[in-house]
Amino acid sequence: MAEQQAGDLHQEDTTSTFNFENDHVEDVGSDTIDLHSGADSTQNFSTTTTTDVNLETFSETLDPITTTGTAERHISIQQTLTDLKNLIDIEGAGKKTCPLCPEEKFKPNYSHKLRRHLQHLHWKVSIEFEGYRMCICHLSCRRMKTNLNGEQVPVRIGAHYHCIVCSATIARRTDMISHITRHLNKGDTEASFTGATSGQMSSTQVMKEVDTDVHVFPNHMTPQKTDSFFNPKMKPNRQLIFCTLAVLAQERKLLECLDAFGATGIMGLQWAKHLGDVVKVTINDINEGSVKIIRENCHLNRMKVLTSRKDDEEEDEDDVEETEDILGTIEVTQMDANVLMHLRAFDFIHLDPFGTAINYFDAAFRNVRNLGIVSVTSTDISTLYCKALNVTMRHYGCNIVRTEYYKEVAARMIIASVARAAARCNKGIEVLFTVALEHFVLVVVRVLRGPTQADESLKKIRRLIHCQWCEERVFYKKCHMLEESAYRQLPCDCHGSMPGKTAVELGPLWAGSLFSTGFLRRMLFEAVQHGIEDIQPLLKNLICESECTTLKHYSIFGPMSHSSQEESGVVIKTLASQKSGVEDSATAVYSGHDKRKGNDVSGNAAKRQKGDIPVEHPPFYYSIHRHSIRGMNIPKINKFLPYLTQAGFRVGRTHFDPTGIRTDATLAQLKAILMKYSVPTHTDSQPGVHGHASTEPISEHVQDSIPELLEVDQPTEEVKPESG
Numbered sequence: 254m255a256e257q258q259a260g261d262l263h264q265e266d267t268t269s270t271f272n273f274e275n276d277h278v279e280d281v282g283s284d285t286i287d288l289h290s291g292a293d294s295t296q297n298f299s300t301t302t303t304t305d306v307n308l309e310t311f312s313e314t315l316d317p318i319t320t321t322g323t324a325e326r327h328i329s330i331q332q333t334l335t336d337l338k339n340l341i342d343i344e345g346a347g348k349k350t351c352p353l354c355p356e357e358k359f360k361p362n363y364s365h366k367l368r369r370h371l372q373h374l375h376w377k378v379s380i381e382f383e384g385y386r387m388c389i390c391h392l393s394c395r396r397m398k399t400n401l402n403g404e405q406v407p408v409r410i411g412a413h414y415h416c417i418v419c420s421a422t423i424a425r426r427t428d429m430i431s432h433i434t435r436h437l438n439k440g441d442t443e444a445s446f447t448g449a450t451s452g453q454m455s456s457t458q459v460m461k462e463v464d465t466d467v468h469v470f471p472n473h474m475t476p477q478k479t480d481s482f483f484n485p486k487m488k489p490n491r492q493l494i495f496c497t498l499a500v501l502a503q504e505r506k507l508l509e510c511l512d513a514f515g516a517t518g519i520m521g522l523q524w525a526k527h528l529g530d531v532v533k534v535t536i537n538d539i540n541e542g543s544v545k546i547i548r549e550n551c552h553l554n555r556m557k558v559l560t561s562r563k564d565d566e567e568e569d570e571d572d573v574e575e576t577e578d579i580l581g582t583i584e585v586t587q588m589d590a591n592v593l594m595h596l597r598a599f600d601f602i603h604l605d606p607f608g609t610a611i612n613y614f615d616a617a618f619r620n621v622r623n624l625g626i627v628s629v630t631s632t633d634i635s636t637l638y639c640k641a642l643n644v645t646m647r648h649y650g651c652n653i654v655r656t657e658y659y660k661e662v663a664a665r666m667i668i669a670s671v672a673r674a675a676a677r678c679n680k681g682i683e684v685l686f687t688v689a690l691e692h693f694v695l696v697v698v699r700v701l702r703g704p705t706q707a708d709e710s711l712k713k714i715r716r717l718i719h720c721q722w723c724e725e726r727v728f729y730k731k732c733h734m735l736e737e738s739a740y741r742q743l744p745c746d747c748h749g750s751m752p753g754k755t756a757v758e759l760g761p762l763w764a765g766s767l768f769s770t771g772f773l774r775r776m777l778f779e780a781v782q783h784g785i786e787d788i789q790p791l792l793k794n795l796i797c798e799s800e801c802t803t804l805k806h807y808s809i810f811g812p813m814s815h816s817s818q819e820e821s822g823v824v825i826k827t828l829a830s831q832k833s834g835v836e837d838s839a840t841a842v843y844s845g846h847d848k849r850k851g852n853d854v855s856g857n858a859a860k861r862q863k864g865d866i867p868v869e870h871p872p873f874y875y876s877i878h879r880h881s882i883r884g885m886n887i888p889k890i891n892k893f894l895p896y897l898t899q900a901g902f903r904v905g906r907t908h909f910d911p912t913g914i915r916t917d918a919t920l921a922q923l924k925a926i927l928m929k930y931s932v933p934t935h936t937d938s939q940p941g942v943h944g945h946a947s948t949e950p951i952s953e954h955v956q957d958s959i960p961e962l963l964e965v966d967q968p969t970e971e972v973k974p975e976s977g
Contacts, residue, residue, distance in 0.1 A: 326385075326417065327415040327420070328352060328353070329353055329375070329387065329388045329389070329414070329415050330385050330386070330387050330388070330415060330417050331385065331386055331388065332384060332386065333386075334371070334372060337352075337375065337376060337388065338368065338371060340352040341367075343367060343368060344364065345364075347363075348362055348363055349362070349363075349364070349367055351367060351370060351371065351375075351391075353371075353375055353389070353390050353391055353392060354370075354391040354392070355392060355393065358391050359391075374389070375388040376388055378426060380426070380429055380430060382417055382418075383417070385417055387415060387416070387417055387429070388414075389412050389414060389426075390412070390413055390414065390415060391411075391412055394413065394415070394422055411424060412424065414426070414429040416429070416432060416433070416436075418433070419436070457470055457481070457546075460483055462485070462488060462491075462519060462523075463491075463523055463527075464526070464527075465519055465523050465526060465554060466550070466553050466554060467481075467483060467517040467518065467519045467522070467546075467550045467553070468481065468517070468546055468549050468550055468553065469481045469483045469517060469546075481516065481517050481542075481543065481546045482516045482517070482607075483516065483519065486691055486692075487691075487693065489688075489690055489691075489787070489788060489791065490605075490630055490688075490690075490693060490695055491519070491520050491523065492780075492785050492787060493686075493688060493697075493776075493788060493791075494520065494603055494628055494695075494697075495520075495523055495524065495783075495785070496776040496777075496779045496780050496783075496785065496788065496792075497626060497628060497685070497776060498510060498524055498528065498532065498601055498626075499528065499779040499783065500772065500775045500779055501600070501601055501625075501626055502528055502531045502532060503775075503779075504624070505600060507530075507531065508531065508533065508601055509532075509533045509535070509598070509599045509600050509601070510524055510532050510533065510534050510535065510599065510600065510603075511535045511593070511594070511599045511601065511602045511603065512524075512534070512535070512536045512537065512603050512605075513590040513593070513594070513602065513603065513604050513605070513606075513613065513617075514538060514604070514605050514606050514607075515536040515537055515538040515543060515544075515547050515585075516538065516543055517543075517546055517547065517550055518536045518546070518547035518583075518585075519550070520603065520605075521534045521535070521536040521583060522536075522550060522551065522554050522556065522583070525556060525580075525581040525582070525583050526554060526580060526581065527783060529581065532601075533584075534581075534583045535583075535584045535585075535593075535597075535599075536584070536585050537586045537587070537588065537590060537593050538587060539587060539588065539589055539590070540587075541587060544585060544587045547585050548560075551585065555578055555579055555580045556579070556580060556581050556582065556583050557579050557581070557582045557583070558583060558584075558585050559582060559583070559584040559585070560584070560585055560586070590604075590606075590616070591612070591613060591615075591616040592616075594613070594616040594617055594619065594620060595616050595619055596620075597620065598620040598621070598622055599621060599622070599625065600621075600622050600625045600626070601625060601628075602617050602621055602625070602627045602628070603628045603630070604617060604627070604628070604629045604630065605629075605632075607632065608632060609631060609633040609636060609648050610629050610630070610631055611648050611649065611670055614629075614670065614671060614674035614675075615674050615677065615678070618674050618675045618677075618678045618680055618700065621700050622700075623701070623702040624699060624700065624701070624702075625699070626685070626697060626699055626700070627671070627697075627698055627700060628695065628696070628697045628698075629667065629671065629695070629696045629698075630693050630694070631663075631667055631693065631694045631696070632692060632693050633648075634693075636648060636649075637663035637667070637694060638655075638659055638660070638663060639654060639655040639659055649666050649667070649669075649670050650670075650761075651666045651669070651759070651760060651761065651762065652759055653666065653759050653760075654719065654721075654759065656719060657875070657876045657879050657910075657913075658726070658874055658875075658876075658910075658913070660689040660694075660909040660910065661689075661872075661873055661874065662717075662759065662762065663689065663694055664687045664689055664694055664696060664763075664909075665762040665763040665764075665767070666762055666763075667694060667696050668684055668687070668763035668765075668767075669714045669760075669761055669762055669763045671696060671698055672710045672713070672763065673711070675698075675700065675707065675710065676707040676708075676710060676711050679702070679703065679704045679707050680700050680701060680702050680703070680706065680707055681701040681702075681703065681705075681706025681707045681708075681709055681710040682698040682699065682700060682701065683698060683699045683769065684696070684698050684763070684766060684767055684768070684769065685697045685699055685768075685769045685773075686767070686768050686769065686772065686773055686776075686795055686799075687767040687768070688791075688795070688908065689908075689909055690791075690908070712731070713763060713764050713765035714760075714761050715728045715729050715731070715760065715761060715762065715764045716728070716729050716758055716759065716760035716761050716762070717729070717758070717759040717760045717762055718742055718743055718756050718757075718759075719756060719758075719759050720743055720745050720747050720748075720755055720756045721755060721756065722745075722747040722751055723747055724879075724920070725743055725744055725745040725747075725921075726873055727742050727743055727744065728762075728764045728872065729742065739756070740755070743756060744919040744920070744921065745919075745920065745921065764872065765869070766869040766870060767799075767870070768795060768796075768798065768799030769799070770796060773792060773796045773799060774796060776792055777789065777792040777793065777796065780792060791908065794908050795908060797905055797906065798870065798905055798906065798907050798908060798915060799870055800870070800905070801870040801871060801903045801915055801916070802903075802905050803894055803898075803904070803905060870903075870905070870915060871903065871915055871916060873915075874907045874909060874910060874913035874914055874915040874916075875913065875914050875916070875923055876910055876912050876914075877890055877893065877912055877913075877927070878912045879912075880920070880923065880927065881927075882924075882927065882928060882931055884933060884934055885928075885931040885933055885934065886933070887927060887930075887931045888930050888931065890906070890912065890914070893914075893926075893927070893930065894906070894914070896929075896930055897914070897916055897918060897923075897926060900918070900922075900926055902916050902917055902918040902922070903916060903917045904916040904918075
């Protein structure tokens, strides 16, 4: 039976060897041993013995032979076929045994048969890695295994491979390919397990971003497979977070900042390197390999590392003595992010896990300080963008469908979850800005302590009514009483003209504003001060979107124009105004419900008058291409915006959709204006080919709501369609 099993095993892929340097395979194997557990980069890994698993499914153990110093390769790992033949005196006279097979498997034989045996049985099914071939072995390298009772029992001898990296023994060839692929994805090489020191980082490359250098592995773009995940496409995200922290640094003297998921630590390094002693940076990661890379990157950027372990502190002090100029100090921790946020209080917390961050909201708002900032980066795009509705309901508790404004729905869904998590800790939130770019959604909120602030935030969470015929949408009114028909709240009349149910209820979603204009202006000022030019166009677009206006020129006069800012009834005084001696009686007050109040100003001074409340931007947007009229040439979006402005509507563009228009006009009013300024594709087109929008009659209430349309200047060449 053993010989039959070995023979069946050798029939698999016997035509050619597998080269890991030229070909790429997917990881098809299951999770096996932890290659990094208990093995430091300064020690050898081939000296560990682990328990065995069932040979019939998948088996992987470490070489039981313990060695010291540099790990010795197994005799089945050779560079060429000649090296394999040189293991024995194959040219000598007489019968000789195979060096990789026991006598009961292959009896001693003459040279010509032994040469053919080594070539066709061992070498032909070998696996190539870094210039070496891992040949199949039949020796009794795996004598013992652990049964269900925990006892060591003899194991049946079978064919297996020896890993050149970690000295593990694996029975099947496909499993060995998957095992080596995992080593490649993690950036492991033979040198990392054969005496390489932690400071050599021979298998890494250096990436540079905003004067910050970091070591990354060649597979740094795959977060599931590497300890040094670094995505260059997330540069706008890191720049927005840096500008946010720079604005917060103007409000307080010493900020305790947390990068809960450090990976390479580039974000925390940028904070400490460019903001200096104003911030006290803590970089955390639960992965031991990531923590080692973070420490190496701190030394690379001349940063002193503070850790909780004494051994690491002593090693870091030795490294600091060798380095002359120390630019700052960074604390590096290795623990679960929830545990760290429960143990310590921070002024600024950034959450950027792989996937959803919903599991860390409660811990983040538990100890965050008053008027602190929490930023959340969500990358679970399939959940947010309606590709996995069951996961969306499970994580966020929201019912959503695919709409033209799905990106804003995703942002409002995240904010609603953030507001509920903050309310459980008797805290409210104010949304500073929201960005949805590439494959992430960034939400930044300010924390307002107090049950009253929490209640005010929860009042802004409502459900949405979405018409599935015309895609009109409206939030439910602020009323707890039931209505006879929710369709009455929709501006469209699809329910009366179409059969069946035409609308769906989405949410609960955040119904408040997504941007704080004053905070965005201060971010733009900080971006100019620090020379971050890449993010300035995006910040200008966000300012225009928050005001629901078209793009205009902004001039930065100085810190005095941005020194004081009122947000959600909270007047915040920055350090710039304090240094310049500006006296503002209202800036000493934080909130009417806060414990800290000004000495000379009463609590009523912080309350805003009803006329001073800024008008929020309209929720959601319309895609002008989605509502285009068939057979008609619609005007360009930049030319169409003034038409809506002349009609008396607020209008602006949105970063969520390049073809989107944010306006307070209803969909019927938008289509009426779009129809008015569109021309037929062909002047000799037949009547009735303009599409459904051109043939739909405009209701009386729509005509009454846009009386200015008749007075707007008409285009120079207007072609009227012939009557039917």
